[in-house]
Amino acid sequence: MSSSTVQSTATTTAPGGGGRAGRGGHGTREPLSWLERIRAVVGYFLTVYRRTWRGSIIGRFASPLFFLLAMGLGLGSLVDAKAGGVGGLSYLHFVVPAIVATQSMWVAMGESTYQVMGYFKWNKMYAAMLATPLRVADILTGHLLTVVFHLATATTIFVAVAAEFGGFAGWGALWCIPIGVLTGLAFAVPVFAYTASQQTEDGYNILFRMVVSPLMLFSGTFFPIAQLPVWLQPIAWATPLWHGVELARGAATGVVSSPVAAWVHVAALLAFVGIGWVLALRLFTRRLVA
Amino acid sequence: MLVSARGLTKTFGDFVAVDGIDVEVRRGEAFGFLGPNGAGKSSTMRMIGCVSPATGGELRIFGQDPAVDGPAIRARLGSCPQADMLDEELTVQENLWIYGRYFGLTKAQTRKRATELLDFAQLTDRRGDKVEPLSGGMKRRLTIARSLINNPELLLLDEPTTGLDPQARHILWDRLFRLKRQGVTLIITTHYMDEAEQLCDRLVVMDHGRIVAEGSPRDLITRYSTREVVELRFDSDDHADHIDAVTGVAAASRVELLPDRLLVYTDDGDATSADLHARGVIPLSTLVRRSTLEDVFLHLTGRTLVD
Ligand SMILES: Nc1ncnc2c1ncn2[C@@H]1O[C@H](COP(=O)(O)OP(=O)(O)O)[C@@H](O)[C@H]1O
Numbered sequence: 326m327s328s329s330t331v332q333s334t335a336t337t338t339a340p341g342g343g344g345r346a347g348r349g350g351h352g353t354r355e356p357l358s359w360l361e362r363i364r365a366v367v368g369y370f371l372t373v374y375r376r377t378w379r380g381s382i383i384g385r386f387a388s389p390l391f392f393l394l395a396m397g398l399g400l401g402s403l404v405d406a407k408a409g410g411v412g413g414l415s416y417l418h419f420v421v422p423a424i425v426a427t428q429s430m431w432v433a434m435g436e437s438t439y440q441v442m443g444y445f446k447w448n449k450m451y452a453a454m455l456a457t458p459l460r461v462a463d464i465l466t467g468h469l470l471t472v473v474f475h476l477a478t479a480t481t482i483f484v485a486v487a488a489e490f491g492g493f494a495g496w497g498a499l500w501c502i503p504i505g506v507l508t509g510l511a512f513a514v515p516v517f518a519y520t521a522s523q524q525t526e527d528g529y530n531i532l533f534r535m536v537v538s539p540l541m542l543f544s545g546t547f548f549p550i551a552q553l554p555v556w557l558q559p560i561a562w563a564t565p566l567w568h569g570v571e572l573a574r575g576a577a578t579g580v581v582s583s584p585v586a587a588w589v590h591v592a593a594l595l596a597f598v599g600i601g602w603v604l605a606l607r608l609f610t611r612r613l614v615a
Numbered sequence: 616m617l618v619s620a621r622g623l624t625k626t627f628g629d630f631v632a633v634d635g636i637d638v639e640v641r642r643g644e645a646f647g648f649l650g651p652n653g654a655g656k657s658s659t660m661r662m663i664g665c666v667s668p669a670t671g672g673e674l675r676i677f678g679q680d681p682a683v684d685g686p687a688i689r690a691r692l693g694s695c696p697q698a699d700m701l702d703e704e705l706t707v708q709e710n711l712w713i714y715g716r717y718f719g720l721t722k723a724q725t726r727k728r729a730t731e732l733l734d735f736a737q738l739t740d741r742r743g744d745k746v747e748p749l750s751g752g753m754k755r756r757l758t759i760a761r762s763l764i765n766n767p768e769l770l771l772l773d774e775p776t777t778g779l780d781p782q783a784r785h786i787l788w789d790r791l792f793r794l795k796r797q798g799v800t801l802i803i804t805t806h807y808m809d810e811a812e813q814l815c816d817r818l819v820v821m822d823h824g825r826i827v828a829e830g831s832p833r834d835l836i837t838r839y840s841t842r843e844v845v846e847l848r849f850d851s852d853d854h855a856d857h858i859d860a861v862t863g864v865a866a867a868s869r870v871e872l873l874p875d876r877l878l879v880y881t882d883d884g885d886a887t888s889a890d891l892h893a894r895g896v897i898p899l900s901t902l903v904r905r906s907t908l909e910d911v912f913l914h915l916t917g918r919t920l921v922d
């Protein structure tokens with residue numbers, strides 16, 4: 326055993342020398358820059374992803390195909406034949422941009438529920454990171470940037486596959502990618518906060534049954550919310566999904582009620598991200614720094 | 616002085632887990648916290664490791680205040696928490712590579728250091744394997760290797776060998792001795808008195824969040840126990856029945872009652888045994904042994920370390 330080599334990389338500071346000794350040696354170490362800290366955290370989550378990407382990528386391609394098959398050929402042909410589409414659009418062009426936003430929500434939920442709980446409870450990776458120079462904000466930023474990466478990949482694949490099968494009317498569809506990412510983030514950040522507040526996975530039942538599933542049905546994805554009873558409509562306004570759906574549909578079809586409305590949607594989504602961030606930072610800190 | 620604590624306190628709600636302790640750890644020594652489960656050892660270690668803020672008192676590590684310089688202090692120490700906290704889905708070496716980056720080491724530095732540490736932890740031939748199927752001792756060695764990735768001046772080990780079999784414990788102790796010889800300051804918590812005796816130059820005995828004694832293992836034994844102990848087991852449900860018969864036996868200064876035996880503290884175990892025999896006290900078994908830290912703890916608290 327060459328145990329004598331354990332400290333061989335040490336670059337020990339000269340006695341009494343108060344200067345920085347880089348990071349391998351004894352004495353005060355040079356602090357990490359913000360970028361170095363975030364890269365280190367993202368590096369971990371990408372290492373994890375390298376083990377699992379094959380399985381997840383198949384799902385990313387399959388999901389738009391299933392939707393197009395069911396909505397376009399199934400439901401769409403029925404709606405188009407009976408009602409002549411929706412507001413002058415074929416049902417396929419009406420529904421596909423909205424589904425981009427909706428599936429972003431699902432991807433975000435997948436990344437911010439059980440996964441995050443696992444890093445708290447099962448392998449305790451967040452706690453392991455906090456034993457190093459990293460801080461709670463670094464961990465949260467790094468992990469959320471990884472979620473942005475997943476949202477961007479999933480949305481890009483979805484848009485590309487849907488475009489290939491005629492799901493969009495024009496190049497406006499490209500807007501669906503950043504809009505999808507923003508919509509997903511508007512879910513992911515608050516749900517990170519929610520997860521930090523939960524000791525068990527039981528809370529997810531309520532989240533999925535009472536929030537996510539109803540949202541998919543009542544946020545204007547499959548039919549305009551004007552079809553809903555009047556008292557239900559304000560509820561849709563208070564959810565990120567409706568704003569994402571409206572934005573994506575407007576951008577992809579070019580049918581926008583007003584530019585002001587578009588900015589209101591963006592602001593609403595950013596508000597979910599911003600408020601979610603404040604809550605997540607507070608709840609992560611409460612849970613991890615006890 | 617690497618660590619100094621004065622009146623260090625940790626409370627969780629109304630519950631006082633660490634109750635105003637004073638501790639000083641010098642560079643190069645192996646310092647121990649010995650105490651039973653719930654004594655407040657992990658809470659103390661987490662404060663020293665700058666992952667848990669102190670509720671009260673003063674704490675300095677490398678002369679710095681964790682409340683102000685937490686990240687800078689953590690950059691210089693290594694920490695093996697009571698739970699391993701490894702990513703068991705990743706390989707052995709991936710766990711090391713990832714961790715080096717958290718300390719701002721370059722990829723090349725991290726890889727080089729990981730290679731050395733795998734050798735040190737005797738895990739080189741498992742480096743490409745997933746962590747999950749490894750034995751408990753291997754995982755513990757990997758955790759220790761990982762905590763050394765930044766070449767720390769101070770290594771915190773919270774119950775390094777709990778749950779390991781005797782052979783795995785001895786391998787681990789050997790690695791810790793090597794670190795100590797290389798000048799790494801060690802702070803170790805344990806509820807095993809043999810571990811404390813083996814590894815620690817100096818230790819504090821902790822109970823209910825307080826320090827009840829402090830010194831080298833040898834000091835503590837001389838101060839709070841006798842040279843030898845005679846353990847008597849009787850064929851009886853209640854060993855209290857035999858206390859009278861044993862009290863005042865030759866060379867003995869004290870008798871302690873445990874559920875399954877009597878401990879007779881004595882300066883001469885053989886003389887005590889002979890006198891018991893002469894008195895007609897016939898236990899099922901008689902064992903003469905040297906005093907240990909377990910006896911110190913029993914004397915100070917009236918309870919055993921491991922229940
Ligand atoms: N996060 C916490 N919240 C509430 N109580 C805690 C927490 N951590 C530890 N305790 C309590 O503090 C006491 C000391 O715990 P700990 O420091 O883990 O002791 P030890 O490591 O000596 O077994 C125990 O009674 C434990 O239940």
Ligand SMILES: [Mg+2]
Pocket residue numbers: 653656657658697773774
């Ligand atoms: Mg403990």
